[in-house]
Amino acid sequence: MRNFIKRYRAALVLLALNIFILIVFPVIGRKSMELTFYNAKEMLMVIPPIFILLGLLDVWVKRETMIKLMGEKSGVTGVVIAFLMGSAAAGPLYAAFPIAGMLLKKGSRLSNVLIFIGAWSTTKIPLLLFEASAMGWKFMVTRFLINLVGIGVIALIIERLLGSEEKAEIYEKAAAAN
């Protein structure tokens, strides 16, 4: 029980805050609760398959295979796989972090995992279609092309700027989290 409270501390504080808002500003409070439930529902819709795939990946894909596909020496293959995996995703960016952790744990190169995160954040295929219909094809394609470059550049710069100790720490975190 104490453990539960410790882990959910932030969530409980925020819940209390929301209840406080509900009492002081009933309109905003009610709206925020509605929005929270709505978003929770949306999230719960996409989360089961994502985490099932995560579990299957962990059990079936050997570390050696993952290193070959997305590791230090995977080259262009690793970049393409990372990009496709991120783009084929659904769900909010924060759902990508556990998967990123799993990819790191299995020995993927850091820059490839960052490309995966970049692709998930901004070139998700379902969202691109949505973007094209709302903003027009020219807007979507332009943004997509420049993002293609930007995601890769950002990933490589981050990888360069991190020291070997910092990288080791990231891999340790990934191993502990999954």
Add this chain to the structure above:
Amino acid sequence: MFTVVLYVLAIVLLLLSFAKDKVKTKMALKKAWKSFENILPQFIAILIIVGIMLAVVSPEMISRLIGGQSGWIGMLIAAVIGAITLIPGFVAFPLAAALLNSGAGFMQIAVFISTLMMVGIVTIPVEISYFGKKATFLRNSMAFLFSFIVAIVIGVVLK
């Protein structure tokens, strides 16, 4: 629609896995649950923050802030709003289209959409727990700056 594809993929692979090895499949499901339960407290916290934020910062308010404005100030405001808020894509794009109609320029909207998708102030604690402080800070700040490049390119192309 896309979610359906994801479900079909997960179910088909799960069945294949089950046919091949029951024990391993059970392990995979346990793993799936553990990973989910591991991050659930943070997910719930994010959902509540987003709820409160969207209740306070309504689409109308956003369109008032960056709607009529143009120039760099408008872009900066758009970028900051995008970085702080966490709006699902299916709400963001109709909002962006509405902003366009209410007089915002393509550049402000491009920078807003970019920071909205790539920069996550609210989710920084989750990101740090996976990537550490330095990588998280670098990714978010570079994505913030990159959003302006995106906006400039969009501004040139769509002129």
